[in-house]
Amino acid sequence: MAKVVDVKKSVMEADEVLAEKVRSFCRDRRIVLVNLIGSPGSGKTTLLEATKKYSDIKFAVIEGDVETARDAERINALGVPVVQVNTHGGCHLEANLVNGAIGEMDLEGISLLFVENVGNLVCPVEFDLGEDYKVAVNSVPEGADKPMKYPHLFHKAGAVLLTKTDLLPYLSFDIDVFEKDLEKLNPDVPFLKINSMNGDGIKEWVELLEGWVREKSSR
């Protein structure tokens, strides 16, 4: 069973102080902290499964969900260190929850820590968790209009992933619209097309992550 942290047991401190505490922890240990933000069912957990399956990269995960430990159980089954945080109605993670979860983890030898945020394109964007990068995870079935409808996320993202590309033949997804709108919001952001089921695009994703790890370890 994966560990579960109850929100209400976490000590509440000023959010910005705790974000800085998380940032400082990760700076000292040369851990890259990646905040995955996407809609419910956009494929965030499946992306992490594929990252494990198709690469040698060593990482740990903090799973954020309103309820259930289902995602943490999936990650735990891969032998990846994981803690589940349940918000019990809360629509996003805050730095105090990440700080609390880090305290529960053995991060020896880990250079990359994912936070899988609550499925939501709006609220998680506003909360600094002390992360190095926010990564926007948007799936093909959600439609190509998402960057302009949820511009704050796409503007702030350090990378944008378009997942479930295997469904492109069955949907009227206009990838030109998606790319043009994204370019307006965030011209130089790395944009990767990914099919986590067969590994398409995972190599490029892992290279991006490895670059981030190299950059942080050389600071």
Place this chain on the structure above:
Amino acid sequence: MAKVVDVKKSVMEADEVLAEKVRSFCRDRRIVLVNLIGSPGSGKTTLLEATKKYSDIKFAVIEGDVETARDAERINALGVPVVQVNTHGGCHLEANLVNGAIGEMDLEGISLLFVENVGNLVCPVEFDLGEDYKVAVNSVPEGADKPMKYPHLFHKAGAVLLTKTDLLPYLSFDIDVFEKDLEKLNPDVPFLKINSMNGDGIKEWVELLEGWVREKSSR
């Protein structure tokens, strides 16, 4: 062009007072108010398009989005009365926005008013808009684990729609898990499977809506 209401121009009053005002308005005019809640890209607007295409039911729409009037333009193109509400970062609609939008609409001859909430499975659930029913819109690509991961919505829903059923052959969606979890949360809720592209399930959806309209008009 569809009308756009700016949130910041709306008069802020106590939320519960305004929800009651909306409820009273709809009671007096025998208008059924339906609050559509689903993830970004779950097919809420496409459901409304199909409701118009495959039925004679007369309805109006209040479109809620963080940014853009794209959804209202789609509804406007069908000749359906519509007002777009932009929240500019807000993750849900509140009663003051619905009340303001109603003031902008000609609802003569309308017996059904949809509010399409901001794409989000968490925050919209907590805010009473004065609606008769919350309807949960969940699409097949989001996965079968959504009821238990977002139980508050499914527990409170007056109907649950599973959309994009044309994608079932291409995905490992376990409909038994979905139905069993839903039954635990909300045993008697109407559950409809819908493909808005070819109209599958729309007849049952329209019959449900017509029943709600008949019930309200006979009160």
